[in-house]
Amino acid sequence: MSLVVLAVDDEPPALDELAYLLNADGRVAHVHRAGDATEALRVLRDTEVDAVFLDIRMPGLDGMELARILRRFARPPAIVFVTAYDDGAVDAFDLGVTDYVRKPVRAERLGESIRRVSGLRSVTVPMQAVPADEPAIPVELAGTTRMLPRSSVRWVEAQGDYARLHTADASHLVRVSLATLAERWAEAGFVRIHRSYLVQLRLVAELRLTTSGYVVTVDEVELPVSRRHTRELKDKLIRAAKHDWTR
Numbered sequence: 332m333s334l335v336v337l338a339v340d341d342e343p344p345a346l347d348e349l350a351y352l353l354n355a356d357g358r359v360a361h362v363h364r365a366g367d368a369t370e371a372l373r374v375l376r377d378t379e380v381d382a383v384f385l386d387i388r389m390p391g392l393d394g395m396e397l398a399r400i401l402r403r404f405a406r407p408p409a410i411v412f413v414t415a416y417d418d419g420a421v422d423a424f425d426l427g428v429t430d431y432v433r434k435p436v437r438a439e440r441l442g443e444s445i446r447r448v449s450g451l452r453s454v455t456v457p458m459q460a461v462p463a464d465e466p467a468i469p470v471e472l473a474g475t476t477r478m479l480p481r482s483s484v485r486w487v488e489a490q491g492d493y494a495r496l497h498t499a500d501a502s503h504l505v506r507v508s509l510a511t512l513a514e515r516w517a518e519a520g521f522v523r524i525h526r527s528y529l530v531q532l533r534l535v536a537e538l539r540l541t542t543s544g545y546v547v548t549v550d551e552v553e554l555p556v557s558r559r560h561t562r563e564l565k566d567k568l569i570r571a572a573k574h575d576w577t578r
Contacts, residue, residue, distance in 0.1 A: 332409060333358065333359070333360035334358055334359050334382060334445065334448060335359075335360055335361045335363070335378070335380045335382045336353055336359055336361075336363070336380055336381060336382045336383070336384060336448075336450065337362075337363045337364070337365060337371060337374055337375065337378075337380045337382070337383045337384070337408070338350045338362055338363070338364050338365070338384045339364075339365045339366075339367070339368065339370075339383060339384065339385045339386060339389075339394070339397070340366070340372045340386040340413070341366055341367050341389040341390060342386075343366070343387065345386070345510060346364060346366065347391070349384060349413060349436060349441075350362045350364055351437050352436060352441050353384065353445075355404070355438065356438075356441070356442055356445050358445050358446075358449055359445065360411060361447065363378060363380065364485075366390055367390065367391055367392070368389060368391060368392035368393070368394070368396065368397040369391065369392060371383070371385075371397060372397070372400070372405060375401075375404075375408075378528070379406070381408060381409060381448060382399060382408050382409040382411060382429070382445075382448040383397075383398075383408050383409070383410055383411070383578065384411045384413050384432075384444075385389065385397065385398065385410060385411065385412055385413065386412075386413055387412055387414040387416065388414065388415075390446070394412060394414070395426070398426050398428065399409050399413075399426065402426060402427070408446075409429040409448045409451050410426065410428045410429060411428065411429050411430045411431070411432060411444045411448065411461055412428055412430070412431045412432065413432045413434065413436060414432075414434060415433065415434040416429070418468055421448065428478075429444070429447050429448055429449075429451065429478075430443070430447055430469075430478060430567060431469035431478065432444055446528065447516070450482050467479055467480045467481065467498070468481065468505060469505075470496065470503035470504075470505055470534070479496065479498070479503060481519060482496060482524040483498045483499070484496045484497065484521075484531065485497050485498060485510055485530070485531055485534055485549055485550055485554070486528060486529065486530040486531065486534075486549050486550075486554060487509060487521070487528065487529040487530075488502075488509075488527060488528055489508070489509035489526070489528070490504065492506070492508060493505065493506055493507070493508075494507050494508065494509050494529075497552075500551060503528070509523075509527070509528075509529055511524075512528070512529060513529050519531075520532045520533055520536040522560075522563075522564060522567055523560060524543055524547060524554060524555075524556045524557070524560050524564055525554070525555050525556060525557045525560060526557060528554050530547060530554065531549070532547055532567055532568070532571060534549050534550070535547045535548070535568065536548040536549065536551075538565065538568060540562065543555075544556065544557075544558065545561050547564070
């Protein structure tokens, strides 16, 4: 399908380059432009677009704030952040963006974003009837930014101001603190077991006492449980087990 998109960037050279690359892709039928969020909203007031390719750091209303407004639309466009920075990754995750592209933008990388947008727009039922996309967080993999589904994360390890997300077959370092993830992912079943570890509760195979204290096993990996978190973890495991018994 042919896409109608909106490119938003407060820097004219960056906006020109983004619009040029979008226009060069055969799946894009038309590219609207906006130099800031206010102008973008004026365009969106009169025009329905399939996707907004959006810079984050802009004067006035920034890209994150604009994205939050767009998510409240009855038929929200797909949102692709195009930015020179990676410190917005966790907020992008919370907003459920379609993709997160780092500047300088490469044609092949932008083409991947367009493919994702095309896939979303190929759904024939009304957008408001489609369940929200599963939350995903941007991660770097071999020089490319990928969107990692939260459901694939098994446990998280603190590494200074960063967090390492462990999946079944890989790990990814993201610029977000463990404390932030513990707060934001609590409703998804992630629990803090140690100042350095966060685990998906349903994946805990066992809680075991060793000579050095309690440990949990996730994917055959043993992770330490601090004394202050032991009682709470036991209670949560018992409640989860009772819930399974009574279903």
